[in-house]
Amino acid sequence: SDYELVIAGGTVVTGDGQFRGDIGIDAGMIAAVGTGLRGVATIDASGLLVMPGGVDTHCHVEQLRSDGTTDEESFVTASTSAFVGGTTTAITFSAQFKGRPIGPSLADYRARAAHAMMDYSFHQIITDPTDEVIRDEIPALVAEGIRSLKVFLTYDPLHVDDRGFLRILAAARRHGALVTVHCENYAAIGWMTEALLAAGLTAPKYHAWSRPVMVEREATYRAIALAELVDQPIQIFHVSCSEVAEEIARAQARGVKVWAETCPQYLTLTESDMDRPGFEGAKFMCSPAPRGADAAEGLWAQIRRGTIDVVSSDHSGYGFEGTRGKRIAGAEASFRDIPNGVPGVGARMMLMFSEGVATGRITASEFVRVTATNPARLFGLTGKGRLEPGADADVVLWDAGRRSIITNAAMQHAIDYTPYEGRAVTGMPVMTLRRGVVVMRDGVVTAEPGTGRFIPRGPYDLIEPSGRVANGFEAASFA
Ligand code: URP
Ligand code: ZN
Ligand code: ZN
Ligand code: ZN
Numbered sequence: 001s002d003y004e005l006v007i008a009g010g011t012v013v014t015g016d017g018q019f020r021g022d023i024g025i026d027a028g029m030i031a032a033v034g035t036g037l038r039g040v041a042t043i044d045a046s047g048l049l050v051m052p053g054g055v056d057t058h059c060h061v062e063q064l065r066s067d068g069t070t071d072e073e074s075f076v077t078a079s080t081s082a083f084v085g086g087t088t089t090a091i092t093f094s095a096q097f098k099g100r101p102i103g104p105s106l107a108d109y110r111a112r113a114a115h116a117m118m119d120y121s122f123h124q125i126i127t128d129p130t131d132e133v134i135r136d137e138i139p140a141l142v143a144e145g146i147r148s149l150k151v152f153l154t155y156d157p158l159h160v161d162d163r164g165f166l167r168i169l170a171a172a173r174r175h176g177a178l179v180t181v182h183c184e185n186y187a188a189i190g191w192m193t194e195a196l197l198a199a200g201l202t203a204p205k206y207h208a209w210s211r212p213v214m215v216e217r218e219a220t221y222r223a224i225a226l227a228e229l230v231d232q233p234i235q236i237f238h239v240s241c242s243e244v245a246e247e248i249a250r251a252q253a254r255g256v257k258v259w260a261e262t263c264p265q266y267l268t269l270t271e272s273d274m275d276r277p278g279f280e281g282a283k284f285m286c287s288p289a290p291r292g293a294d295a296a297e298g299l300w301a302q303i304r305r306g307t308i309d310v311v312s313s314d315h316s317g318y319g320f321e322g323t324r325g326k327r328i329a330g331a332e333a334s335f336r337d338i339p340n341g342v343p344g345v346g347a348r349m350m351l352m353f354s355e356g357v358a359t360g361r362i363t364a365s366e367f368v369r370v371t372a373t374n375p376a377r378l379f380g381l382t383g384k385g386r387l388e389p390g391a392d393a394d395v396v397l398w399d400a401g402r403r404s405i406i407t408n409a410a411m412q413h414a415i416d417y418t419p420y421e422g423r424a425v426t427g428m429p430v431m432t433l434r435r436g437v438v439v440m441r442d443g444v445v446t447a448e449p450g451t452g453r454f455i456p457r458g459p460y461d462l463i464e465p466s467g468r469v470a471n472g473f474e475a476a477s478f479a
Helices: 075-084 103-113 131-143 162-175 186-198 213-230 242-253 264-268 271-275 280-284 295-305 348-357 364-378
Strands: 003-013 018-026 029-034 039-044 049-052 054-059 087-095 119-125 148-152 178-182 234-236 258-262 395-405 424-434 437-441
Touching (some): 003 029, 003 395, 018 049, 054 348, 054 364, 075 424, 075 437, 087 103, 087 424, 103 119, 103 131, 148 162, 162 178, 162 213, 186 213, 213 234, 213 242, 242 295, 258 295, 264 295, 264 348, 271 280, 295 364, 348 364, 348 395
Parallel strands (some): 003 039, 003 049, 054 087, 087 119, 119 148, 148 178, 234 258
Antiparallel strands (some): 018 029, 049 395, 395 424
16 A cells, blocks of 8 residues: 655664665554555655654743743744754753752753744753752652753752762662763862963853863763763763863763763864854853864764764753843853753754764764664654664654755754854755655754653653673662
C-alpha cells in the first residue's frame, strides 16, 4: 500500500552510514526506509542529503528572570530560527530562583512553551537545593517527564556549592535524571574579576582573562569526581577546548558515565573576537570564553575521538542594542556586567556542516550523530534524532554544495545580531519536516504557533547508576 508521503531519491544519512533511498511517512512517523517506496504525495529529494531533523539540547528560550521578565527569544521566534536551520527539537531551560520553589516558575514556563512550533522538553535549573526541592520537587519533575537538571558551579545568582551539588546528584540518582553541569570555578572567577577591574581592565576581552582554561578544567574535574562519589551520570556542558575534554576522556576511560557537549562558538570563534573595537566584542562573550586560535582543531579531534558526543548551540536570548541584552548596564559597562551568551539555534547545523563536513574534518554520519542522534539518545528523546521506522518523521533536506553567507536577517530569530555575520558557509537546509509536515521550505517557515509538542521523557539505561560506589556505603541513599 502507498505511504501518505514519500521523500524520494535522496541520499539518506544516518548515524551509521549513507545510502540512496526513500523515506515512507504515515501519521507523522517514519513507516519505512527503503527503495522504490510509493506515496500518495512525494517530495523529490534527488541531489539532496536526507537527515534527521536537528536536536538542540541546550537552548535558552524565553527563560524567566528573577525580576519576572524573560529574555528576548520567544518560543515562536526560536522555533522559526530552528526550522530555518534544520533543527526540529530543542531542550530549553526552566529556571529556579534562590529562595523560591520550582513549581510556580515551571508552570509559567510551560504556558509560554505552549506557543512553540518545534518539539521541546525542559532542563530544570536548580539554584537552591532546599529540603523541599530535594524531597518533593525533584521527584515531581521526573514524574512530569523532566529528566535532566542543570547545575551552575559559577554565576552569582545561580551558583551551587559543592555540597548543594552533591545533594542534587544524589536526588537525581534516586529518581532517575541526568545532571548537566556548567563547569567553572566560582571563587577563581570572582577573584580574577576583582583584580582585573581594580587594574582598570574592563573591556569585553578581559572576560576571557577572568576565566582562563584552568578555571574550567578544575571545575570539570571536580564535577566528575563528585559525580563518581555519588555514582550519578552527568553531562558536561559547553566544553571550550581540548584540555578540558582531556579530563573527560580520562574519566570515560575509567568507566565513569560522563558525556560532553561543545558548541559551534568554540569551533568558530576565538578570544580575539572579544577584542574588536568599542563594545563590539560583547557580541562574542559567552561562558566558558572562546579560547585561542588552536582550540578549535583540538575540539574537532575530541569530537572524532568520541569524547564529545553532542554539539548544541547554547542559544542565548540576549540581544545587542536592546536594554534587556548586552547593553543592560550601558555601553561603557565592564565585562562583569555584560550578560554572557551568543545566539546560535539557527546557525548551529550550517556551521557544523560547513566547518565539519565540507572541510573533511568529520563525515556526514558524524555530523548526524553529534547534531541529532546522540543528543536525542543521551537525553531520552526516544522518537527523535534517527531515520528509522517508529521514529518521528523529523527530517531535514540538505543541499550539501550550496554556498551562502550567514546574516542576522537569515537567522529569523528575535536577537538583533549574530556573531557569525558575514561568514561564508557551504551546505544549507532547503526543507524541514516536523512529524511529517513541511514546516520550512527555502527559508520560509509555515508552522502555526502552538503546534510543537512537549516531550515527556521516561527512564532509560544511560542515566542508570553504574553500580560502582566509592566504598561499601551508598552515600546517595542519604539526602
Ligand atoms: O555564556 C553562556 N553560556 N550563557 C548562557 C548560560 C549558560 O551558561 O549556559
Ligand atoms: Zn499563552
Ligand atoms: Zn552553562
Ligand atoms: Zn547555556
